Amino acid sequence: MSMMDNLAAGFGLVANFQAILSLLIGVVIGTIGGAVPGISVTMSVALALPFTFAMAPINGILLLLGVYKGGVFGGSIPAILIKTPGTPASSATVLDGYPMAEKGEAGRALGMALWASCTADMISNLSLILFAGFLASFALSFRPPEFFTLILFSLTIISGVSGKSMLRGALSAVLGLMLATVGLDLIYGTNRFTFGNPNLMGGLNFIAVLIGLFAIPEIMAVIWSPGDEHGRARGLGANRVSLADYRRCFKAILRGSTIGVILGSIPGIGAAPSAFLSYSEARRKSPHRENFGKGEIEGVAAAEAGNNGVAGATLIPLLSLGIPGDVITAIIIGAFMIHGLQPGPLMFVTNADLIYGLFIGLILSSVFLFVVGSAAIRVFKYVADIPRSILFPGVLVLCVYGVFAVNNTIFDIGVMFAMGAVGFLMLRNDIPAAPFLIAYILGPLLEDNFRQAMLMSGGSPWILFSTPITWIFWALTLFSIVAIIRAAMTSNRQEQGSMGF
Amino acid sequence: MQNLHRQLLIGLVAVAMGAFLALVAIPNWVSAPDKVPHIVLSPLFWPYTIAGLLVLSGVGLVLSGRYSDEIFNADETRIPGAMKRILIFAAIAIAYVRLIPLMGMVWASILAFGATVSLLRPGHPRLAIICAVLFPLILYVFFAHIAGVAVPQGKFVRLP
Numbered sequence: 001m002s003m004m005d006n007l008a009a010g011f012g013l014v015a016n017f018q019a020i021l022s023l024l025i026g027v028v029i030g031t032i033g034g035a036v037p038g039i040s041v042t043m044s045v046a047l048a049l050p051f052t053f054a055m056a057p058i059n060g061i062l063l064l065l066g067v068y069k070g071g072v073f074g075g076s077i078p079a080i081l082i083k084t085p086g087t088p089a090s091s092a093t094v095l096d097g098y099p100m101a102e103k104g105e106a107g108r109a110l111g112m113a114l115w116a117s118c119t120a121d122m123i124s125n126l127s128l129i130l131f132a133g134f135l136a137s138f139a140l141s142f143r144p145p146e147f148f149t150l151i152l153f154s155l156t157i158i159s160g161v162s163g164k165s166m167l168r169g170a171l172s173a174v175l176g177l178m179l180a181t182v183g184l185d186l187i188y189g190t191n192r193f194t195f196g197n198p199n200l201m202g203g204l205n206f207i208a209v210l211i212g213l214f215a216i217p218e219i220m221a222v223i224w225s226p227g228d229e230h231g232r233a234r235g236l237g238a239n240r241v242s243l244a245d246y247r248r249c250f251k252a253i254l255r256g257s258t259i260g261v262i263l264g265s266i267p268g269i270g271a272a273p274s275a276f277l278s279y280s281e282a283r284r285k286s287p288h289r290e291n292f293g294k295g296e297i298e299g300v301a302a303a304e305a306g307n308n309g310v311a312g313a314t315l316i317p318l319l320s321l322g323i324p325g326d327v328i329t330a331i332i333i334g335a336f337m338i339h340g341l342q343p344g345p346l347m348f349v350t351n352a353d354l355i356y357g358l359f360i361g362l363i364l365s366s367v368f369l370f371v372v373g374s375a376a377i378r379v380f381k382y383v384a385d386i387p388r389s390i391l392f393p394g395v396l397v398l399c400v401y402g403v404f405a406v407n408n409t410i411f412d413i414g415v416m417f418a419m420g421a422v423g424f425l426m427l428r429n430d431i432p433a434a435p436f437l438i439a440y441i442l443g444p445l446l447e448d449n450f451r452q453a454m455l456m457s458g459g460s461p462w463i464l465f466s467t468p469i470t471w472i473f474w475a476l477t478l479f480s481i482v483a484i485i486r487a488a489m490t491s492n493r494q495e496q497g498s499m500g501f
Numbered sequence: 502m503q504n505l506h507r508q509l510l511i512g513l514v515a516v517a518m519g520a521f522l523a524l525v526a527i528p529n530w531v532s533a534p535d536k537v538p539h540i541v542l543s544p545l546f547w548p549y550t551i552a553g554l555l556v557l558s559g560v561g562l563v564l565s566g567r568y569s570d571e572i573f574n575a576d577e578t579r580i581p582g583a584m585k586r587i588l589i590f591a592a593i594a595i596a597y598v599r600l601i602p603l604m605g606m607v608w609a610s611i612l613a614f615g616a617t618v619s620l621l622r623p624g625h626p627r628l629a630i631i632c633a634v635l636f637p638l639i640l641y642v643f644f645a646h647i648a649g650v651a652v653p654q655g656k657f658v659r660l661p
Contacts, residue, residue, distance in 0.1 A: 054648040167565055171515050171558045178522070178551045181531075185544035190532040192544060219617075223590050224583045226621045389621035390632050393614045400597065400610065401640045405650045410601050417594045424587075429511055447547050459539030 010356025013058045014364070022059040023361055026066020027368040031376045033067065034074020037084045038222065038388055039395070041071030043215050045331045047395065049207060050402030057339035058354055062361045064332050065315075069121060069365045072271060072311050073373050076113040076304055077380045080106055089271030089307035092279040096292060096299030103295050107377070111241030112249065112297050113304045114373040118366050120257040120305040124312030125362040127261045128319070132348075132355075135320035139345035144452035145463050149473035151446045154323045155439055156477045158268030160484035163432030172426065173435035179204060180443025187451060199411040206334050206441070207406045208415040211399050213437055214327065216420025217427045219399075222392045241297075249301035252282040256302045260309015265316045267325040268434075271307040278306025312362060319343050319355060323442070327434045330441050338406075508566030515559030522552040586620050593617060605655025610637035 013019065026048070033044030048067045052060030075087030080097035093113060100109035142150070159169035182193045183203035194200040256278030263274040282302030283292040292299050314325040315332075322344030324330035336343050341351060348355055403416045426433050450464075457463035464470060527548045537543040593616045600609035614633040623629040641660060644650040654660065 051643075051648070164571065165565075167558055167561045168511065171511070171555075171562065174551060174554045174558055178548075178555065181548050181551065185533075187542065188534050188537075188544050190534065190544050192531045192548065193526065195530060220587060220590060223586050223617075223620050225580050226586070387624055387628075389618055389623035390625070390629050392621065393617035393629075394632060394636050396617055397610045397614050397637050397640065400601075400613075401606065401637075401644055401652075404601075404606065404652070405644055405648060408651050410598060410653070413601070414598050417598065420594075421591070429507065431511070450547075451542055454539060454541045459541050461541070 006352040006356045007360075009353035010358075010360050013353055013357035014062070014360045018056070019059050019062055019357075019361065020364070022055065022063040023066045023365055024368050024372070026063035026068075027070040027365060027372045028066075029063075030067035030070025030072075031074040031077075031369075031372050032070075034071035034086045034090075035077040035376060035380055036386060036391065037078050037082070037086055038218065038391070039086075040214075040218070041068060041075065041087050041089075042327050042331070043218055043395070044071050045328050046211050046214050047398055047402060049210075049331060049335060050405045052335055053338060053405060057336075057341060058357050058361070060339065061332065061335050061354075061358060062365075064335050065358070065362060066365055066368065068328050068332070069308075069311055069362075069369050070372060072308050073114065073117040073121075073304075073369055074376065075307075076117070076300075077110065077376060080109045080113065080300070081380060087271075089275050089310075090303075091272060092275040092303035092306065093300055095279065095303070096294075096296045097303075099293070099295035100297065100300065105295065108241050108245070108297065109295075109300050110377045112245060112300050114370065114377065115241060115246055116249065116253045116256070116301040116304040117308040117373065118370045119253050120260055120308035121311055121369060122363070122366045123254075123257040124261055124264065124309045125359070125366060126312075127265075128312040128315050128362065129359045131265070132316050132320045135316060136345040136348040139321050140349075142345070142469070144449040144456065145466060146469045146473070148446065148449040148453055148464060149470045149477070150321065151323065151442050151449065153473045153477045153480070154267040154317070154325075155435070155442060155446070157266065157480045157484075158438050159435045160480060161268045161273075162270075162434045164430055166481075166484045166488060168429075168431045169435045172431050172433065173439040176436035176439030177443040177446070179209070179436075180440050181447075186444065186448050199409065203444075204415050204419075205403070205406055205412045206337070208403045208412040209419050209440055210331060210334060210437060211403055212416040212419025213423040213426075213433045215395060215399050216416065217423035217433070219392045219396050220420065220424045221427065222388055226389065245297055249298045252278075252286070252298050252302040253305040255281055255285070256305025257309040260306050260311075261313040264310030264313030264325065267317055267323055268438075270314075270326045271310040274310050275303045275306035278309070279303045315362075319347065319358075320345060322347075322445070324438055327437055330434075330438050333441060508569045508571065509563055512559045512562030512564075512566055515562060516556050517559075519552045519555030519557075519559055522555060523549060527552065589620060590617065593620075601653050601655075603655060604657060605660070606653045607637045607641045607660060608655060608658065610640075 029048055030044055033039045034041055045064055045067050048064060052063055071087065072089060075085055075090035076093045077086060079085040079090040079093040080101050083094055083098040085091045085094055097109045100106065155173050159173040160166045162169045182200055184201050185192055259278045260274045263269045279299055279302045282298055283289050286298050288296055288298065314329045317323040317325045318329045318333060322342065324333045333343055399416060400413055403412050406412060423433055453463050527545060531545055531548055533544045540546060593613055597609055597613040611633050614637065618629040618633060641652055645652045
């Protein structure tokens, strides 16, 4: 099929009431989720996932993408109004957003956050459309050795940059790989850690592991330190963002979007570093750099462009290579899997209509984000007032219903709570959960490709170094390890220096 | 010293887990065919590799922990009664799972919601009670009647 045929087929999938409504509902849920302090984008997407089981694949995935997009912007609302970032990615928005709110310019700051978010989101979506197909056509020539080295590289970089310590990230990834071995062996069908329990033969339910790792620890963290209080929400003020403001910040928005697209397409980096890098670049290049940190609108624009620029780009490795770049795309890969779809280069051949439908939906999501975001700014006060003591028990019940709905088994609820305990222990010990989940998803793929490569070579490991593509991935893996270790050593030295050693 | 301890402890736990995996768990709970053409294709190879990686990362953590002065999140604040509340929540979770087949998802959820709310010291107890009853019911309506999930009904009271 030609690109035009694919576009037409994709349009056919999206141009219906259910698909558009799913996307809109997703953006609304995401914006609310992102705006409620304590409910992360990850948790919002994870909790929305069970509601998509009964939907058509395109509608379910669009809903989740809507939640993702809405959530990334929603986090900026409490960041500006109550100095509490709704998501980690919005931390950079606080730096200038809250000082603007203190000066009575919250409405202007939020307006700029929305405009910058929508612009960056659109640029990110266009980058996805431009690059994903190209990368997928390149990846079609990959064989098991190339896939093995690619997954190894992705896991290395995700482990290295997800938390404060590469070693703890690596430990987390290894634990995820270990958990992924539970179930029947991929080639021989023999039991691995099933303990004779038929519930374990297909491995642990991905949704139970995911919700256990990302939602239950948040509930436990609130139980650890209860309380409903948060800062007083500032009024929006009389000033609103103007076209002149937008024009003045346009360079910073473009720069931030580009940073977001580049960092977003590298597995593991995510939105927060992108927002901070975009912010610091804007400050470095701005003629008003002395105002940064005191309520400079360009700072808000740069931070929001940086974090929203990531949203579409993280889907590049997901759709074209089948590699989730962060936890949210890992959850979205789960939605694909539930509907019997496997993202990756082959999907551009077998399900091109779905891919192009998603592209069209993503472009639409930027428009919805603008409409929903404008309304959310006005009604935030009511969302922020939901007491945590009622919100989180509700999240608990939602988790239980959602996890049960996957396989109609109470065993999965037990798995969710067990993973919740593991996730809480990891949270308390600063061990990042993202490498765990991504390794859990990629573990079977890694092992499968390794064993297929070994079957091809008759057991010789040299096949893993047999082509230029494998050399490139090995080199990138080594380079990332060295770069991460060097960065950690530099940061340690700087910390020691600042402590007066 | 406390921080050093934490990093070392994580490393030691990782080494212990790797050793347990290699010496106890894999030999006992991973089965493999008698004849495998190449050792790398055996169902045992991958778990043993992971056990090795676990030990390696543990050793790395122990070694780096000796020289680390990193401050962990958990060390920053001590909150009174936190551990007790977590243990109570663990008991609530266990009871929740046990009660679902007995009382049904909705009633067990109402109780679990109420018990969790009481742990969080709500500022609005009446609103909490209303939410505890309504929220599981709304979810029941969605999952049972819209999504078509066979939500457990329990042995005592059945919902339409």
